[in-house]
Amino acid sequence: MAVAETQGIEPVDLAAGSEIDEYILDDGVFKGGMSTLRTATNSVDKKVMIKFFVQETSYQRELSSLYSLQKAESRNVISLIDYFEAEEEDEWFPQSVIVLELGTVSLQHWAHGKRPVSEVYLKSILLDILGGLESMYTAGLVHCDLKPGNIMQFTCPGREQGIWKLIDFDCACKYSAI
Known part of the structure; x- marks a missing residue:
């Protein structure tokens, strides 16, 4: 340094x-x-x-x-x-x-002015988000600040539209099953 x-x-x-x-x-x-x-x-x-x-x-x-x-x-x-x-x-x-x-764009910025969005593309975004939430559940975590600005697109070989990932876990907390 x-x-x-x-x-x-x-x-x-x-x-x-x-x-x-x-x-x-x-x-x-x-x-x-x-x-x-x-x-x-x-x-x-x-x-x-x-x-x-x-x-x-x-x-x-x-x-x-x-x-x-x-x-x-x-x-x-x-x-x-x-x-x-x-x-x-x-x-x-x-x-x-x-x-x-390093991601390329947040869902918040990407969605601004992106009309119309095909159902197929929207479905792939939602499945990526659900995949991230499922991982959080498996890890016993709750995001606590999930919003379009905390979902980011990343380049991904073989996927022209990239892959969407959850980001920003400084407000996340652990949960325990009741």
Whole structure:
């Protein structure tokens, strides 16, 4: 990491080209309520999304949810690639981050102005969403913030329309059967 370039700077203000481990930040910046998202490229030229968390509890909740969902081997839930814990002794890296696969568009943005949508295509979207929800059920999780903005399209070999996946698990919670 380029310590001198990042010390005391918020994730949203980090310059494109700044390094975090093997990841080089790109220009893409998205600010949410619980986190800041930055697009980046890894050492083998793969595009990824780095999520910087404001609160450690949100980080722990999302990381725990993603671990549980990886065990369920769902193709309809965003994939965790890497993570870094906040290091109190290092002022330049005060936030925990996770590295995720990079999607192409949210369902919210995709659907805006997409009329009409064929029943066949709509059915494939709904089946992908249901696949993600089934994986959450299997893992004993409830999303707690499911909305079109938290459903993302990803490229998928062999599927022209891509694949839809659930994202953003920092509000997810475990449930127990009654």
